[in-house]
């Protein structure tokens with residue numbers, strides 16, 4: 001834990017998504033991401049576990065992020081983080097996650113989204129056949145400045161990069177909770193929504209294997225392979241049966257302490273340094 005910065009380090013541990021057609025989604029996440037589903041007793045929810053990636057799916061409205069959960073290192077860090085929230089007039093709420101130990105809590109962002117912090121009940125499992133640990137989550141918001149301020153000033157994430165349209169209009173913000181470029185990001189939109197989550201693989205070769213794996217399932221890549229500007233990570237993306245974007249990334253930028261936030265212009269090459277797609281007619 002850093003002095004006066006109790007969030008550091010924290011890592012994205014799991015997400016809870018609501019899905020309308022849970023059978024299709026359970027099958028997708030089992031086959032495409034290698035996640036074994038187990039029902040949560042007494043609920044309409046399932047825990048999908050891999051070695052280094054975990055999701056919870058709830059039956060409900062499609063394509064909604066119910067919450068994101070970050071793991072911190074120990075009780076002392078968790079206590080300090082709770083105190084920071086109170087100091088910043090953020091009232092900690094009960095943790096919604098069954099995967100975090102007693103003492104976990106959650107904070108509600110200006111769009112009503114929940115982000116939980118705690119200590120995981122289970123230790124990470126063995127390596128997955130295709131490497132990809134859950135690494136970041138991205139939301140859309142119509143009030144991107146407020147969301148950025150909440151995560152940065154309220155919770156204690158650090159701003160790595162901002163994307164602007166023209167001199168001032170914020171289009172994206174990338175924030176980190178450890179040395180990796182972003183564990184949370186927010187994109188400008190006309191209404192709040194879940195955008196995507198990302199699995200961080202070990203190398204570029206892993207992305208080749210993931211792409212071959214998706215091809216074997218006839219799951220098309222809808223974007224990539226490419227390289228993002230902010231984060232400098234190699235990436236490809238597929239969609240789950242309800243349209244949620246799933247990213248597989250590699251070689252995300254690591255940040256040394258004291259690096260000033262970067263500023264990018266909102267254009268195609270910022271989103272993908274390798275350029276946009278070309279479709280043969």
Ligand SMILES: [Fe+2]
Pocket residue numbers: 136138196197198247
């Ligand atoms: Fe991403």
